[in-house]
Amino acid sequence: MARSSLFAVTVALLGACTESAPAPALVTVRETCDDPPPATRRQDLVETIHDTPVADPYRWLEAESDPEVKAWMAAQDTYARERLAALPRRDAIADRLGELLDIDAVSAPYHRGGVYFYTRRHKGVQKPIYYIRRGEQGREEVLLDPNKLSPDGSVAVHGIFPDFAGRLVAYKLSRNNADASTLYLRDLETGRDLADVIEGARYASPAWTPDGRGFYYVWLPTDPSIPPSELPGRAEVRFHRVGEPVSEDSIVAPATGDPSRFVGVSLSRDGRWLFLHHQHGWTSSDVYLRDLHAGDGEWKPLVVGRRAIYDVTAWRDRFYVHTNDGAPRYRVFEVDPNNPARDDWKLLVPETDATLEGLQIVGERLVLAYLRDAHSAIVVRRLDGGFVRELELPGLGSASGLVGNPDEDRAYYSFSSFTEPSQIFETSVATGATRLWQRIDLPVDTSRFVVEQLRYPSKDGTPISMFVVRRRDLPLSADAPALLTGYGGFSVSMTPAFSARAVVWLEHGGVFAVPNLRGGGEYGEDWHRAGMREHKQNVFDDFAAAAQALVERGYTRHERLAILGGSNGGLLVGATMVQHPGLARAVACAVPLLDMVRYTQFGAGKTWIPEYGDPEDPRDFAYIYPYSPYHHVADDTRYPALLMLAADSDDRVDPMHARKFTAQIQHASRRPAWLRIESNAGHGGADLLHQTIAREADTLAFLLHHTTP
DSSP states (O other), X not given: OOSHHHHHHHHHHHSOOOOOOOOXXXXXXXXXXXXXXXXXXXXXXEEEETTEEXXXXXXXXXXXXXXXXXXXXXXXXXXXXXHHHTSTTHHHHHHHHHHHHSOOEEOOOEEETTEEEEEEEOTTOSSOEEEEEESTTSOEEEEEOGGGSSTTSOEEEEEEEEOTTSSEEEEEEEETTOSOOEEEEEETTTTEEEEEEESOOTTOOOEEOTTSSEEEEEEOOOOTTSOGGGGGGGOEEEEXXXXXOGGGOEEEEOOOSOTTEEEEEEEOTTSOEEEEEEEETTTEEEEEEEEGGGTOOSOEEEEOSOSSOEEEEEETTEEEEEEOTTOTTOEEEEEOTTSOOXXXXXXXXXXXXXXXXXXXXXXXXXXXXXXXXXXXXXXXXXXXXXXXXXXXXXXXXXXXXXXXXXXXXEEEEEEEETTEEEXXXXXXXXXXXXXXXXXXXXXXXXXXXXXEEEEEEOTTSOEEEEEEEEETTSOOOTTSOEEEEOOOOTTOOXXXXXXXXXXXXXXXXXXXXEEOOTTSSTTOHHHHHTTSGGGTHHHHHHHHHHHHHHHHTTSOOGGGEEEEEETHHXXXXXXXXXXXXXXXXXXXXXXXXXXXXXXXXXXXXXXXHHHXXXXXXXXXXXXXXXXXXXXXXXSSBOXXXXXXXXXXXXXXXXXXXXHHHHHHHHHHBSSOEEEEEETTOBTTBOSOHHHHHHHHHHHHHHHHHHHOO
């Protein structure tokens, strides 16, 4: 399609529209705009909650199955896609993303018994394929090809779980890339699936017994009459014996009845110690255990009721506990199972000024993954805690943990940075010898890019770090378009990693920026807690201050600034645009939370109460309602242009948030607000490559259109 002929039309479509008063039937219209968005019925609905009047004019958009809502969604999506397709640079951006994303690549292998497991992406193929080799030099065989599981590509693989002998593989399939999954078993000798099929496997990560005859897993009921928000409280730990009817699976731990709590189960490699994990949000966990060799029939507490996170790894005759108990940047304890009382734990690795993100045992060593000032470091120690070495990484970037076995020396890890596409390294845990095992070569000259890590003060004076990436050959200019993205919640860390999105933005003369907001995990648990619950406003202040810092330091100006975020990051950009309408020129908001008054009633909302608070509690409502974006959109305001990105099968964050907020902005704003709805997609989007490219192209074209001449 020729872009030049569409340019004048596109400018007209994207120009500012002034809004008239609501029609008598309470339908939003824009009589002065040549091509307004589809009309949206508006209700006169106000509730008094904790003595506060709360308006909810688009409550009716919560009912996704209602024919009126379905028709509204279809009209909004069609309206958005027609205009996105007409953007001048959209097709060129899609072509460039195809060059960067449609590539050949292979994952690091891991093995169980003599069978090696890995994935391979083939250029021109929509989804990565799961392969096996029987022996390191064996013939490559297809284990699972997601491209052939359904005619329309709507069935996705959500993880494979081989037993220790490499004889059986449990694997999860999901429709439309939703979280809800079904578990299947495949016999690798015959290549055929067994009759064992387990529904309700959303949270299932099978913990195999050493003999491969069965596994422990988390089961959810599939009764459609149970509200999705209540499902986590119905989770049970069960045991399945291979070949026996699933209906006879024994209940190992009953449901808690608490929908704000996650339940997990794990088993030591020798099959002796069974652990039950109760996670209370992202701030505390309880751990119970059973000694199966001793025939324990009751759960015994290992550590319960403390406001801290505990991750337990059992190896040989010891437990290794990674925890922030008394150490916000985490430390490691050794526990003797014969004397498991908390006072008897032995400190192995003390807290440092780096954040200890995780612990593994590989090659009879402790492998510790750290973040130092928001970039990765990997340290190897003996099982007694003695220092061995720090792996030499290629630069300031993000490294995965090691892919390997606890009793084998050879392992793999991946590394990437803003300027370095993914690389996989093979290493000897014993000697430290390391070699490049696989590298992705992309058609991009990253030597043109320069990365800076700067600091700026937030509203309350707290110093915040931020990565800024730009082209080396372009001088600083307030006319440069800048893309600012962040997250700020659930202890998620934003670290340097290669991004096709960033490459495209930089190639268009832009600046790409990622701040390390409070609420994240970059600087430990204190940093996380400073951006959650009653402190959530700190996150929005940190992000707004990041935007201001980019402007004040000459990287861009407000009219050239775009902001982008998804999920909790969608809440971030939604709150930012409502609180600071003039801060940015364009916003991309993906699969977000935006109605914080009713979020607990939908999807997995109740599991986030420990992070956000409970709006039904008047004390929590007092700090949740003031920042809830949907409830603070002001009429006749020049908000940034908005591209809302929703997914039709998102069973984690209900798309009602996206629908209601889009309608609210369309009613109030003088600028475009478009709702794009991804089909056959869950919270993480669709897993078909062409859909990913199309979504990214639409997003970048929209943001660039509004931030460049």
